[in-house]
Every structure is written in C-alpha cells, then in structure tokens.
Amino acid sequence: MSEPMINKQKVTTQTLMRWIFGQLKPYKRRVILAIAALIVGALSWLLLGQGVKVVVDDGFVANNADKLNQMVFVVLAIALIGSGAAFVRFYLMIWLGERVSADIRKQVYSHLLTLSPGFFEATRTGEVISRFTADTTVLQTVVGMGLSMALRATITFVGALVLMLITSPMLTIYVLIAVPVVLLPIKFLGAKVRGYARDSQDRVADMGAYVDESLHEIQTVQAYTHEDVDRRLFSQRIEAVMLAASSRIRFRAMLIALIMGISISAITIVAWLGAREVLSAGISAGELTAFMFYAVMAGGSVATISEVIGEIQKAAGASERLLELLNTKPLVKLPESAMSMPVQVDGALSLQGVEFAYPSAPMAKVLSDFNLEITAGERIALVGPSGAGKSSLFQLLLRFYDCTQGQILIDGIDTRQLTTNTLRQQFAMVSQESVIFATSAYENIRYGRPDASFDDVKQAAKAARADEFLALLPDGYQTNLGERGVRLSGGQKQRIAIARAILADRPILLLDEATSALDANNEQLVKQALDELMHDKTTLIIAHRLSTVVNADRIVVMDKGKIVAIGSHQELMQGNSVYRQFAELQLVN
Numbered sequence: 001m002s003e004p005m006i007n008k009q010k011v012t013t014q015t016l017m018r019w020i021f022g023q024l025k026p027y028k029r030r031v032i033l034a035i036a037a038l039i040v041g042a043l044s045w046l047l048l049g050q051g052v053k054v055v056v057d058d059g060f061v062a063n064n065a066d067k068l069n070q071m072v073f074v075v076l077a078i079a080l081i082g083s084g085a086a087f088v089r090f091y092l093m094i095w096l097g098e099r100v101s102a103d104i105r106k107q108v109y110s111h112l113l114t115l116s117p118g119f120f121e122a123t124r125t126g127e128v129i130s131r132f133t134a135d136t137t138v139l140q141t142v143v144g145m146g147l148s149m150a151l152r153a154t155i156t157f158v159g160a161l162v163l164m165l166i167t168s169p170m171l172t173i174y175v176l177i178a179v180p181v182v183l184l185p186i187k188f189l190g191a192k193v194r195g196y197a198r199d200s201q202d203r204v205a206d207m208g209a210y211v212d213e214s215l216h217e218i219q220t221v222q223a224y225t226h227e228d229v230d231r232r233l234f235s236q237r238i239e240a241v242m243l244a245a246s247s248r249i250r251f252r253a254m255l256i257a258l259i260m261g262i263s264i265s266a267i268t269i270v271a272w273l274g275a276r277e278v279l280s281a282g283i284s285a286g287e288l289t290a291f292m293f294y295a296v297m298a299g300g301s302v303a304t305i306s307e308v309i310g311e312i313q314k315a316a317g318a319s320e321r322l323l324e325l326l327n328t329k330p331l332v333k334l335p336e337s338a339m340s341m342p343v344q345v346d347g348a349l350s351l352q353g354v355e356f357a358y359p360s361a362p363m364a365k366v367l368s369d370f371n372l373e374i375t376a377g378e379r380i381a382l383v384g385p386s387g388a389g390k391s392s393l394f395q396l397l398l399r400f401y402d403c404t405q406g407q408i409l410i411d412g413i414d415t416r417q418l419t420t421n422t423l424r425q426q427f428a429m430v431s432q433e434s435v436i437f438a439t440s441a442y443e444n445i446r447y448g449r450p451d452a453s454f455d456d457v458k459q460a461a462k463a464a465r466a467d468e469f470l471a472l473l474p475d476g477y478q479t480n481l482g483e484r485g486v487r488l489s490g491g492q493k494q495r496i497a498i499a500r501a502i503l504a505d506r507p508i509l510l511l512d513e514a515t516s517a518l519d520a521n522n523e524q525l526v527k528q529a530l531d532e533l534m535h536d537k538t539t540l541i542i543a544h545r546l547s548t549v550v551n552a553d554r555i556v557v558m559d560k561g562k563i564v565a566i567g568s569h570q571e572l573m574q575g576n577s578v579y580r581q582f583a584e585l586q587l588v589n
C-alpha cells in the first residue's frame with residue numbers, strides 16, 4: 001500500500017478567488033489605486049463615445065468647423081487621461097500579479113521545508129519544482145492581466161449599456177436579447193477548459209521531473225550511452241504535454257470563435273436595425289454612431305470577460321496543485337505545548353520498547369523490541385547486515401518519523417514533548433555521502449551555525465584537518481565548491497562535512513561512516529577529524545571500519561530490526577556469530 005502523500009482535491013472558482021483575494025489583502029492600497037485607475041480609464045473611453053457623437057452631429061453633420069476644432073481638443077484630452085489611467089492600472093496590476101506569485105512561492109517553499117523526508121521520497125523533485133514555477137506563473141497572469149481585464153471589461157460593459165439605453169432604448173433591448181446567447185457557450189465550454197488545464201499542468205510537471213532526473217544523473221546517462229532512449233522517453237512526455245494542451249486549446253478556440261461569431265452577428269443585426277431608424281429619422285446619425293461605438297465596446301467587454309474566465313479556469317487547475325502542496329501535512333505531530341530543553345544538554349539517550357514500520361509499508365517492522373540506554377558522552381558503534389535498520393534508527397532519533405510503539409528520551413525528556421526544531425538542534429549529522437552545497441567552503445562549514453565568525457569557521461576547519469587544503473584553493477575559504485562539491489576529493493568532502501558538525505557543536509552526533517576506502521594519508525586525516533568531532537559528545541556511529549569499532553565504548557549488533565548483542569570487539573568476536581561474520585567480511589581494515 002502506498003501512502004497518499006499529496007491529497008488530490010478539487011478547487012472551485014470560488015475557493016480560488018477567495019485564496020487570491022486573501023493573498024491581495026496586504027496590498028490593499030495598491031489594489032484600491034489600481035481599481036480607481038481602472039474606473040477612470042473605463043469612464044474616459046466611454047466619454048469618448050459622447051465626444052464622437054458631438055463631433056458627428058454638431059460639427060460634421062451641422063457643418064460647424066469651430067465646434068469641430070473645439071471638440072477635437074476635448075477628445076484628445078479625454079484620450080490622454082485614459083492613457084494615463086491605463087499606465088497606472090497596467091503597472092499596478094502586473095506588479096500585484098508578480099507580488100502574489102512571489103508570495104505564494106515563498107509560502108510553498110517555506111511549507112515544503114517542514115515536510116517529512118518521506119514526502120520527498122514519494123514525490124519527484126522535478127515535479128515539485130514545476131508546481132513552483134509553472135503553476136505560480138499561471139496565477140501571476142490571472143492576477144496581473146486577467147483580473148484587471150475582467151474588472152475593466154465589467155465597468156465598460158455596464159457603462160456602455162447605460163449610455164446605450166440613454167442613446168436608444170429600443171436598440172438596447174435588441175442587444176440585450178443577444179447577451180444570454182453569448183453567455184451559454186462560456187458556461188459549457190469553460191468547465192471543459194478547466195479540466196484540461198489541470199491535465200496539461202500535470203503533464204508539464206511529469207516532463208520537468210524527467211529532465212531533472214536525467215540531467216542529475218548525466219554521467220550514468222552518458223556512460224551507458226542511454227541518450228537515444230532518453231530522447232525517446234522525453235519526447236513521449238513532451239507529446240503528452242502537447243496532447244493535453246491541444247484539447248485545452250481546442251475548447252478555448254471554440255469558446256472564443258463562438259463568442260466572436262455571435263457578437264458580430266448581433267452587432268450587424270443591430271446596426272442594420274439602427275440604420276433603418278436613421279433612414280426613418282427615428283434617431284440621428286450621431287446617435288447611431290455613438291450607439292454602435294458603445295455596442296462594440298460592450299461586445300468587446302463580453303469577449304474579454306469570457307477570455308478571462310478561460311484564464312481563471314486554467315488557474316483553478318493550476319492552483320489545485322499548489323493548494324495540494326500547501327495542504328500536505330508533515331507526518332509527525334507536534335505537541336500542543338512544547339517543552340524546552342535545559343540550557344545544558346548532556347546528551348543521554350534512552351530508547352524504550354521502540355517499534356517502527358515505515359508508513360508506506362505498515363506491516364513490515366523495521367525495528368522491534370528495541371531497548372537501549374546510552375549515557376552522555378558514550379561512543380556507540382552500530383553494526384549489522386544491510387537492511388538491519390541502522391539508518392532507520394537515525395531517522396527516528398531525528399524524528400523524521402514517529403515510532404509506532406515505545407518512546408525515545410533525551411536527558412529523560414520524551415522527544416514527542418519537544419518541537420522538532422528543539423529536538424533536532426541536539427543532533428549533528430554526518431552522512432555517508434558527504435553533503436556539499438554549491439557555495440563557498442566558508443558557507444558550507446558555517447551551515448550548522450550561520451552566525452559563526454570567520455575565526456570559528458577556521459578553527460573548526462583546523463580541527464577537522466581541512467584548513468590546510470582549503471588554504472591552498474584559489475580563493476581560500478571563499479572558493480566555490482561547485483554543485484555537490486565536484487571540485488573536491490572524497491576525503492576532502494568528508495573533512496568539510498566533519499568541520500560543519502564540529503562548528504555546529506551539538507551534544508549528540510549521528511555518523512554514518514563512509515564505506516569507500518581512502519588513501520592512507522586521507523584515511524588518517526579523516527580519522528583525526530572524527531576524533532576531534534566525537535570528543536566529549538554522545539556518538540552513534542554506523543561503523544564500517546575496524547578502527548571505529550575497536551575504539552567504541554560499546555558495539556551494538558543489529559539484525560532484522562532487533563539488537564542481537566552488545567559488547568566490545570573482543571567479546572563479540574568470541575561470542576557472536578553475526579558480528580564475527582560481519583567483522584570478517586565487511587569492516588574496512
């Protein structure tokens with residue numbers, strides 16, 4: 001059974017709009033200003049129609065050159081005001097779109113950092129990144145362009161309608177009959193567009209994940225000359241994106257075409273009816289001109305609104321995925337009122353009746369009946385065959401998961417009484433694959449204590465036997481180590497990771513010893529670095545080296561999630577067959 005990591009959910013247009021308006025709240029002043037600019041803009045375009053009417057009737061038809069000259073200036077002034085308002089509206093709305101999408105990205109990223117590592121095992125990084133970039137970009141367009149266009153179109157529509165009514169009530173009634181005919185396709189085709197939009201974004205995410213994975217493992221791809229297969233598999237994913245997009249585009253195109261066709265037909269019919277009115281002297285030529293100006297404006301507004309509705313449907317699809325991410329909860333539950341740790345933590349650990357199974361495989365017990373008391377400052381070596389549960393034990397100690405039974409105590413405090421932050425601040429971890437970030441050596445070491453001074457960093461590097469080689473790098477400590485530390489040797493990476501842990505200065509160490517053999521010199525340096533690190537600290541070390549088990553206070557032998565023996569190297573070599581086998585076959589001498 002696989003764990004439902006992301007809860008699929010349907011987002012209605014209302015939920016989406018409520019969410020977006022919530023995001024706009026902090027920028028109330030800008031929103032109000034944008035709306036004001038929008039109203040001024042829309043009103044000036046409407047006023048332009050009145051200007052045109054005066055130009056035609058009083059200037060043109062009445063053959064009055066003075067009036068004509070005068071009105072041209074008025075019309076130009078109105079156009080200038082309209083353009084100014086358009087600038088303010090456009091600038092503010094696009095700004096708000098960018099702002100909202102930036103804020104949403106921050107929220108999603110901040111939330112992602114709280115999710116359990118299990119979530120990232122079940123979800124592909126590339127997919128998460130796609131949600132981040134592609135989905136928030138869709139929202140950005142909706143806020144920046146869509147909402148502004150819809151609002152302007154609504155005001156224009158209402159204004160145009162009022163002026164049409166004033167100009168000619170009868171012709172207006174003809175126009176109004178046409179409106180429901182335009183709205184019908186929006187309702188039916190809009191829903192289709194939304195469904196396909198989500199599908200489309202899902203396919204984009206899938207493609208992103210594939211690119212991420214293959215480029216990440218480029219050496220393996222090239223070493224196995226797998227490029228052609230990758231091209232084919234990628235192209236399949238791209239075509240899936242195209243296919244989903246085509247369906248969406250088809251329905252949107254149909255929507256737009258239908259609306260245009262219906263509106264233009266309606267306008268033509270109304271113009272024809274209006275022209276007959278002019279001929280029978282029911283209305284003036286200027287009135288008909290103004291009326292048609294408004295009718296075209298109203299028709300254009302309806303078209304705009306329908307297009308925006310398409311955009312919003314698309315955004316609803318995209319935000320479904322973003323909201324799913326935001327609503328994914330971390331696996332571990334935090335206490336209602338958390339305890340704090342004393343200033344001085346000794347680092348004694350107590351595991352009492354611990355039992356554990358991963359949520360993705362609840363029936364497979366990874367640890368069971370696990371009891372272990374570790375005194376402060378003790379050095380424990382964990383050994384056992386692959387799959388014995390050693391790494392899982394670390395995951396429980398860091399509370400990436402909760403035990404299914406039993407409890408874990410630090411200095412007598414149940415770890416479930418602490419926030420995960422307080423708990424994790426008691427541990428420093430050095431994993432088997434030394435983790436190096438694509439930044440300077442300095443920042444890499446400072447990772448565990450971002451406020452450390454340069455002297456602190458240098459001291460930690462010295463203790464970790466890293467100072468010497470760091471000083472020889474082109475920019476010393478400021479040298480960029482490249483993505484995943486590609487510019488360093490294995491032993492150098494290990495020593496940087498150890499320097500980081502030394503600087504972090506946490507009471508308990510979790511070490512997963514590297515299995516790869518180093519040359520004698522590097523080996524010696526790493527050993528010295530580890531000795532510095534473990535000094536005075538409670539240490540749990542997944543051991544792969546003979547020197548480590550020999551120097552441990554106690555060796556805990558694990559097999560199939562249980563402790564099968566505890567003792568010193570000598571004792572276990574004599575008394576425990578699992579250990580003897582392990583030591584003979586797997587310890588690096």
Ligand SMILES: Nc1ncnc2c1ncn2[C@@H]1O[C@H](COP(=O)(O)OP(=O)(O)OP(=O)(O)O)[C@@H](O)[C@H]1O
Pocket residue numbers: 121358360361366384385386387388389390391392393
């Ligand atoms: N994320 C996970 N989801 C489900 N099962 C897991 C997960 N991680 C590990 N397991 C299972 O838990 C068991 C213990 O694995 P664990 O990695 O703790 O062993 P280990 O002793 O550290 O092994 P190794 O020395 O090979 O790293 C294994 O059977 C493994 O398949």
